[in-house]
Amino acid sequence: MITYIYWIFVLALAGGTLYLLGVKLKQWIPAAVVSGVILVVCASFYYFYLQQMFVKRWGxxxxxxxxxGMQHVAATWKDDNMWIENYDPKTNTCYFQEYSRGAMLEGKVVIKNCNPVRR
Incomplete structure (x- = not known):
């Protein structure tokens, strides 16, 4: 729900800027540029900073x-980054991967001869 509120706010801000500068002041080119900058900055801020924080802290x-070909084993949080463990039964290998903000600087741990699903 918090994600929808954020995007409604961003669209209202960009639309309000377009309306005030474009319609009221008849400055359509600056209005389009400023509205575009608002959308790009807010989308980047969401993708690189807010997305996982919204999920973890505010639902x-x-x-x-x-x-x-893999089986999901576990998921956990470390600070605001999610770590996912998957198992590849063909190679008997576990992959523990980090999903960080903006998919930058993601860690990966490979555990060979791993058998998390004992039968």
């Missing part, structure tokens, strides 16, 4: 997919 929504 936002985030989707991840398990890679083809």
């Amino acid at each position: 936002g929504t985030m989707s991840l997919s398990v890679p083809e």
Whole structure:
């Protein structure tokens, strides 16, 4: 829900800027430039900073997919970054991967001869 509130605010801010500068002051080129800058800055801020924080702290929504041929084992948080553990039964290897803000500086741990699902 917090994610929707954020994007409604961003669209209202960009639309309000477009309306005030474009319609009221008849300055369409500056209005389009400023509105575009607002959208790019707010989208970057969300992607690189707010997304995982919203999910962890305020109940936002985030989707991840398990890679083809792997089995999901566990997920945990370290600060504001999510760590996912997946198991590849073909190679008997576990992959513990970090999903950081903006997909930058993500860590990865490979555990060979791993068998998390004992039968």
